[in-house]
Amino acid sequence: MMQESSGETNMIAKWDMKAQMAAGVVMALSWIFLTAPAQAADKTDAELDAETVTIVKRDFRDKGIAKIERLNQDDLQALCTKYLDNPPRKDQERLQTEQEKAIKWPADGKYMGDWKAGEKLAQSGSGMTWSDKPEAPAGGNCYNCHQLSAKEIAYGTIGPSLLHFGKTRGTSEEVQRYAYGRIYNAKAFNLCTNMPRFGHIGILTEAQIKDLVALLLDPESPVNKD
Amino acid sequence: MNTSILKGAFLVLAFAAFVTPAWAEGSASGEIAKYREMISDGNPAEFDEMRGEELWKKPGGPNHASMEKCDLGKGAGVVKGAYAELPRYFSDTQRVQDMESRLITCMTTLQGTPEKDITAKPFGGDNYKPEIESLVAYVVGQSKGVKMNVSLKHPKEKEAFEIGKRVFFYRAGPYDFACSTCHSQDKLRIRMQDLPNFNNIKDAQAAYTTWPAYRVSQGMFRSFQWRLNDCFRQQRFPEPKYASDVTIALTMFMAKSANEAVYAGPGLKR
């Protein structure tokens, strides 16, 4: 599922960049830079980067469906890690285009499924952990990070609120396609977003994603009610 | 902070047409805070501390030796305040160790218990309470009220911190998650649960000084090794080996960030 990273993981650039940005944010100097030593011992940042990868690969083990291959970063993960989610524009555009091209659009040209099934999926936070069974379908994990319906008060705030998503944007084919694409692979729109690539990685099926699109857009869905 | 602010701004901009940040509204969080206050009295972790103290003083293992000569970094047998200075470098083992890893050293060298017997099933479950978990409860309880004072003086300690920091930002797995995905911005929640921002010293201190903890949802005392293990599970990573260097490095990164705060564990969590 994961590709071996081809890019080297030199984190000097990453920390330098972080430091530059910190300098630009007058009141928001991170404590890390106030307290952390510039270098550990005699080791260079590059050496520490290499050692980190060695230790990570040595100190994890397979458990259930979670195999150690999951630790191998693909190009996107490596780039986002290296630049703390703010990669240079050129790299960002290149990888984003790659991700976008890989989106598999529904063959039947339909994007909306059943919002009721979508709501169930949105509530479920399971899937892909070592305690999940391989045959059990993954949940959408939506409420973990997003507000969706006014009724559900237990929603996360890692992602933006999606309350009234369809009510605000309508249900044109363009909007449907956008929502489908965004759930299928949010990284095709925003390379280092926190949101998983649900379709691209195969976490959710095409039918499940359609159900989630319906949850977002259907006028009868709780997302579009008050 | 810096990057996360930028990132947060980016997200908000990207969605600004139709959303407002959900955490702007805080009444539910206020109610949760009240709930936590209401359950803060009567922490069942006290029972684990009691059991741990007994185990500490009682001869055990093939050598029939107690743990009372165990050196947790402040000299053989000194438990008081030891946890507030961990992880640290130990010259006898020539490595940086967190509490659990150090307890393993003592259980193997003093008591003669094979390491694999300790690490095979190190977390509690239905009708199962490993000795090391109770020892953890006892040892951390002996640092209650002590200021966190983790040192990075030894080169190996610095190295552990630097590696821990890198592990914290390492994105991988089917969900592309890193620790930082959930723990590098202020005021985020998963569902209803507040997420401490480890780039914010106040958050980091509050989180670190209230672990290990009794988890009411599981009816069980949980060590810091368990906390990291379960984070990695939900990060969709494979399993970190118990008390391995990767977990110690990450612990070092977080423990250092809690310096100056008064240790208040074992905590009581939802």
Add this chain to the structure above:
Amino acid sequence: MINLERRKALKTGGGLGLLGLLAAVGLVQPGMAWAKGEKSAFEAKTMDEALDALGVVTPESSVAVRLTVPEIAENGAVVPVTVDSSLANTERIHILVEKNPSVLAANFTFPEGTEGFVTTRVKMRETSMVIALVKADGKFYRVAKEVKVTAGGCGG
């Protein structure tokens, strides 16, 4: 006393079940009937069944009874409940959770000299009303509040 309460309840038409009836007509020793009554109250699956088994007839509401519960419980396994009654001669407090598989959570009896106050923690399967029933001077009072039980994320 207990017997009398039940007799009164019977007269006013409150359902008592066989045990209550037997107790009321003196066929069962009051103490024995009470013990069995307790058990059936704990087995009650609905509010009505529980109130029946406890011999409660149309409880009144009272500002002298304070029920403290969280509005939102982060976890249903531990929901703190405090009942504080300033009614004179508070004899008993019952804590009930309407939507639990068994609605009665606990009974507390206060001898002379013990205050009408108790704090404990209950399990809740889902969002539900939590009810405190207080018996003072032979009369029942009722206070209820809703507790929302939320779905959890990873949690600190």
Add this chain to the structure above:
Amino acid sequence: MGNPMKIRASVKDGVTEVKVLMQHEMETGLRKDADGKLVPAWHITEVKAQHNGKTVLESQFGTAISKNPYLVFRFKGGIPGEKVSVNWVDNKGDTRTDEAEIS
């Protein structure tokens, strides 16, 4: 015999407040274990507290009381150094009594 309780009793303005933390699984009988088998009900059914040989609280627990039950109650009187004892009985007939000095 059950596991020990933690009892704290303190008197203030003539009223003794007692906080009790008990160790008990409080199985509802409705929970399934990892193999999908029902775990049988196992819970405290009765709790009694005494002060100077006089009963100060009687209580019955159902299955809805949380694991490791916590209880706070108050009675009039009590002098520092006097003892408060608490006893519980569970549905398997197990029992435990502990006491604490009023502070």
